[in-house]
Structures are given as structure tokens and as C-alpha cells.
Amino acid sequence: MEKSKAMKRDSIATARLLSEALPNIQRHDGAIIVIKLGGHAMSSPEAMKSFARDMVMLRQCNIKPVIVHGGGPMINAMLEKLEIPTEFVNGKRISTPETVDVVEMVLSGKVNKSIVSAINGQGGRAVGLSGKDANLLVCEQAAGDLGMVGDPVAVNAKVVFSLIESGFIPVIAPLGTGKNGETFNVNGDTAAGAIAGGLKANRLLLLTDVSGVKDADGDVLTNLSAEQVSDLTDKGVISGGMIPKTQTALDAINDGVRAVVIMDGRMANACLLELFTDYGAGSMIRA
Ligand SMILES: Nc1ncnc2c1ncn2[C@@H]1O[C@H](COP(=O)(O)OP(=O)(O)O)[C@@H](O)[C@H]1O
């Protein structure tokens, strides 16, 4: 008796929550949302399952997710196994041709396919590709001595639009192609920003392993301006892997993306929380 009462109470609460989400679901109707899934945010099978369910739920609500993933920790593990040393400069991996081979193997292989399988396992229709497919991301060599790290100079988004329009969820590995057919290693955040700009996405969500961009006291800044980003970067408060994220956010806004959110992807239902509730997760940078 007690059990059925509790069940009824829970069901009523669930129905009310679903109903309360309606205005937000309507607000995002038909929107293209680019979601960068960082390697650190894919740390557990539970986090992957929750992420995959969120993607299928979004698509079910006529919101069009496009996933661009990272996989830094998985690349590190493989490089270590192969005894290939590796180093980062301002959040970007110095990439010899040998390193790029490993990056491509790990990202386009295991990492990409595990996301595709997780989504399809929840009833979605995900298709995996990399920035090399259909010349999606054409790159030039990035400045500095980073080797085969690419900066996107052109985005051929047609293949992504085709997949979206056919009801698929694109899952994109951050590799790029050079004008002479070279393969470039592209930082996942940079790739997500370029693709979001190329699609003129409504939103870009950068999912990572911290609750947002923190100030010098360690407090998360819920709203962030371009001035704050440059000030915090100059002071070294924004450092390492957060540098490509904040830079990507500013570039994406300049390219026509309406809002970028940097948030914790390890939280259960992180994307639903951000899009379907009035609770703003993480740090938002707006146009
Ligand atoms: N000001 C800051 N606020 C929050 N995180 C920061 C900041 N500066 C540097 N970081 C670091 O950036 C990391 C996120 O970048 P990264 O490790 O590349 O993540 P991902 O693998 O998700 O792309 C955080 O775990 C944190 O250590």
C-alpha cells in the first residue's frame, strides 16, 4: 500500500516535470545544437549512457544534436602503451606524423564508435564520421611549433546538414584534411566551434569535467564576456585545456552561434538540464 502511494507520488511529479518542460522544448523546436563531448566527460559507462539517452530525447523532441567528440585521455593511454612521448602547449597536443596516426586510430576508431553504439543502443540513429569525410573540416597548419595540428579554414557542412535532415545524429571525430590531402589533428573544442559556426547552430555546449569557467577564487562564472575571458587568460586564471574552450566560444559567437555554454558533462542528464529546465548549468557566453 505504502509502496503504491510512493509510486503514485513519483509518477505525478514526473508528469508535472514533463509538462513544465514544454515551454523550453517549444523554444528549441527545430534548433541545431552542437555538443562537444570531451574525453574527460566520457569517463564512465553511466555518464555515456546518460549522454546517449539525452541525445535520443533531444532528437525525439525535434531538436537536432550534432556531436563533436574529444578523447584526449584515450589518446594519452594509447601513446603511453606505444611508448610515444607527448606534450601539450596551451591545451593543444604537439603532433608528429606518428602522433597523428595514433590520434586518428583512437578517435575515428574506438572513441567514435563507442559513442555511436551508445546512442544507437538507446534507440537513436547515430552515424560516425570525421572532419576528413566529405572535406568537412579543411585545415591549415596551426601557428607555433605544434607539428600537424590543424586550424579549420573552411567548413563544408553539407554532409552534416544531409544527415540531420535525414533524421540521423552525426558523431564527428576532430580530424581535418589539408589542401594537399594531409591529415591534421584538430583540438576537439576548436573543431566543435568551427562546425557550430559552419552550421550557424543555435547553441554550442562544451561538456567537460568542471562545472564551468572559474574565477581566481574558484567560483564558477555563470555569465562570461569576451573582456572577462581575455582578462582571466592574461592573468593565468584560465589555463591549459580551458584556453581552447573559451577561445572557441568567442570564435563561435563571432561566426553566428547564438550562445555557448561550458559545463560539466559528467552530471546525469547534463544536456536536458541545460536545455529543458530554467536552471542554467555552467558558464554561458552569449552573442
Ligand atoms: N579558469 C578555469 N576554470 C575551470 N577550469 C579550468 C580553468 N583553467 C584551467 N582549467 C582546466 O581546464 C580543464 C578542462 O579542459 P580539458 O582537460 O582539456 O577538458 P576536456 O577533456 O573536457 O576537453 C579543467 O579540468 C581544469 O583543470
Ligand SMILES: CC(=O)N[C@@H](CCC(=O)OP(=O)(O)O)C(=O)O
Ligand atoms: C590538437 C589537439 O590537442 N587535439 C586533441 C584532440 C582530442 C581532444 O581534443 O580531446 P579532449 O576534448 O578530450 O581534450 C588531442 O590530440 O588530444
